[in-house]
Amino acid sequence: MGKILENKPACLHCNAVIHSVFNVLDNEQLEDLNKHKTCSSYKKGQYVFNELGMPNGLYCINTGKIKLSTTGFDGKEQILSLVKEGEILGYRALIADERYHCSAVAIEDSSICIIDKSYFNSTIIKNNKLLIEIVKKVSGDLKLAENHLVSLSQKNVRERLAEALLFIKATYGCLEDGATLNVTLSREEIADYVGTSTESAIRLLSEFNHDKIIELIGKKIKILNLQLLIKTANLND
Template identity: 45%
Template sequence: MNTESHIDCKQCKNRYKSIFCDLKEEEVDVLSLGKACKTYKKGEEIFTQGTPPKGIFIINAGKVKISRLADSGNEQIVKMVNSGEILGYRALLSNEMYSSSAVALEVTSICFLPRHLFFRFIEQNATLAGALLKIAASDLKHTERKLVDLSQKTARERIAEALLYLKEIYGYEQDQTTINVILTRGDIANIAGTTRETSIRVLAGLKKDKIIDFSGKSIKVKDFPGLVSLANISD
């Protein structure tokens, strides 16, 4: 961590797209006074796999990847996270060590809420507890889909779905074609559950087929319906 700051929750635009959006005014005051805000550099860990949780993290601004390191040393990206979302809630609720690590993909502002305040909000605010359940259900659905994909889909289909997933999380840049996140080919491979070499080959093939285009690490979606069809997503 390189800097600490204070962010007034009443002035925070991202609160309205977080689980804290429906807090009463006096609850917002407690949240604002009880949290700590820090800025993380690109590549810096927010929390580390195998360490105990002490609270939850809320992304005020920036992008984060949640990844797990296997015994083999291979990284598997389990989730990509954007501003307004919370991190680390599952380990806290289950009272277990973190099963994954959170890493900043760019300069990222994070708010930390200690354990006792988080549980107080859950106990006193049914709407917040319900919102947390929806997030947990969504995360479980995403995990189940990835397990099915790994066993039933080709690498090309998984790469296509990974690109759609990134577009869903981060959207487009102003040109409405460039996915608004910068990732290495290795990161894309780790999302899709394949190798870096396969990721490079598949992305080159998608570019040749005019489904995507790329310059450096930036990826443009040229044929969105074609990408959706290729991903072969069933709900």
Template identity: 30%
Template structure:
């Protein structure tokens, strides 16, 4: 279930994206008047695969997973989005329905703007349009790089990649609470849950990490980086 929040003024919002820096005050007011901010608890669905696309979505706070559901109901996680990321951006101009689902993996705040407003701004503000499509290209490049990084590594390298991803690019700390389950880690790196559990246990025995439930502490980040580099 989502809960509507008091709307923050776009011009003063600390989460304001660089993509909006080239909008005029009038254009910002238009977005501000029409946007909706919603709060999602961990586990809440933000959008589902196959639902009509009606809004541009911007993650203000929290973490979400983007995933597709296979015919056997197994989820395949495409990527993890963090604050200041656009979510659902890759399909908003190429499809009329979402081609993947988005679910909160931490309590999250998402800003929704009517897609018709964004499309009109693209038509009338060329600089904004360039910034916007540059962002789409960077997201596509990032998704491709992530899949290559994962698929070209063996299991130990894949687990090292995930641990370093959350440490260096999301939490900026060697200590954090892993926001996804072992099963979701497996879905992200295309391995079995059993293998994920086994390798995490090996890393603990090798004193690379310390694990207590979901709490992770990287004890030797240099060695873990070598595991990742060696694949």
């Protein structure tokens, strides 16, 4: 459990709202939403929820970055997705009233709002526009998962790593220099997204560094040659 914040951010003034499924709510509805939530802070590495747990509310990331992962067959972790502020989490388990089947872990200190399960079931689920937004959101997630799946099935590790760096850039963006990825992931985490061994991820990152595609600055990754990275990823869309 995260640490509950005394002064929770107001939905009405939340910057994340316009990019979230809640963009279809009017001010009154946002005020109402605000009354039925709490907000907690999570330290880097802390679990927001675990794949074995039952849902007790709808999570909405206020600030911070979260990874969604699942534990595979000999305990190996697979990162399914990386998410940022404005994204909702745990809606699937909530609607189907079943266990989460992936875990959510903070990859940096984050603050997350939790909307009451009862409010969700009594009110949100009655709102047509919002439901359509949720369908669109799940559909988008499915599309991403399927693309990831095809890459895992058909691309080699080098291509997948390049693709992963582009995905990270697309998700979290860059620092002010417009090239350094705005997130710190361990080599193991990168490997767990790419679906390879930590050693292979390290080796290939070194290669990319040597080939001047990227520059490794401590744990930060700077993209030096975006065109070459895209070419290395062998994208077709």
